[in-house]
Amino acid sequence: MNGLDPGQLSSHVALERPVRTADGSGGATVEWVEVATLWAAIEPVAAGEIFAADRLATRVTHRITMRHRTDVEGGMRVVHRGRVLRIEAWRDPDETRRFLVLEAVEERP
Numbered sequence: 001m002n003g004l005d006p007g008q009l010s011s012h013v014a015l016e017r018p019v020r021t022a023d024g025s026g027g028a029t030v031e032w033v034e035v036a037t038l039w040a041a042i043e044p045v046a047a048g049e050i051f052a053a054d055r056l057a058t059r060v061t062h063r064i065t066m067r068h069r070t071d072v073e074g075g076m077r078v079v080h081r082g083r084v085l086r087i088e089a090w091r092d093p094d095e096t097r098r099f100l101v102l103e104a105v106e107e108r109p
Contacts, residue, residue: 004099009039009066014079032077040066042080045103064102068092078104 016032023029045061062085064078078085085104093101 004041004065006067008041011040011042011080013038013040013042013064013066015069015072015076016079017073017076035071035076036069038066038069040064040078040080042085058108060106060108062104062106064104066100066102068097068100072100072102077107078102 014037015035017035018030019033020028020030041064043063043065045063047058047060049056049058064085064087072087072090074087076087078087084107086107087102087104089103090100093099
């Protein structure tokens with residue numbers, strides 16, 4: 001990871017977090033709130049089909065590299081050109097607090 005050129009962070013993305021609000025009927029509604037807009041590198045990693053909920057579904061995974069942030073949490077997502085990438089894991093690849101690498105799955109309607 002030491003050789004990453006910051007110029008490779010060429011995709012403008014939105015980092016969002018969920019906000020749950022009680023709906024008065026014992027449930028909750030979820031709204032997505034933008035935490036930040038930032039530059040990132042997005043790399044498709046794998047694509048395949050999985051059988052879920054009695055139907056065949058496509059699963060596309062991505063690796064997203066961005067400058068280090070301390071506010072990334074479970075349940076967040078990245079939005080890029082209308083595509084939603086759900087963050088599943090993240091790490092500081094060389095423990096220098098320069099970059100974060102996110103493992104994400106594209107959510108398909």
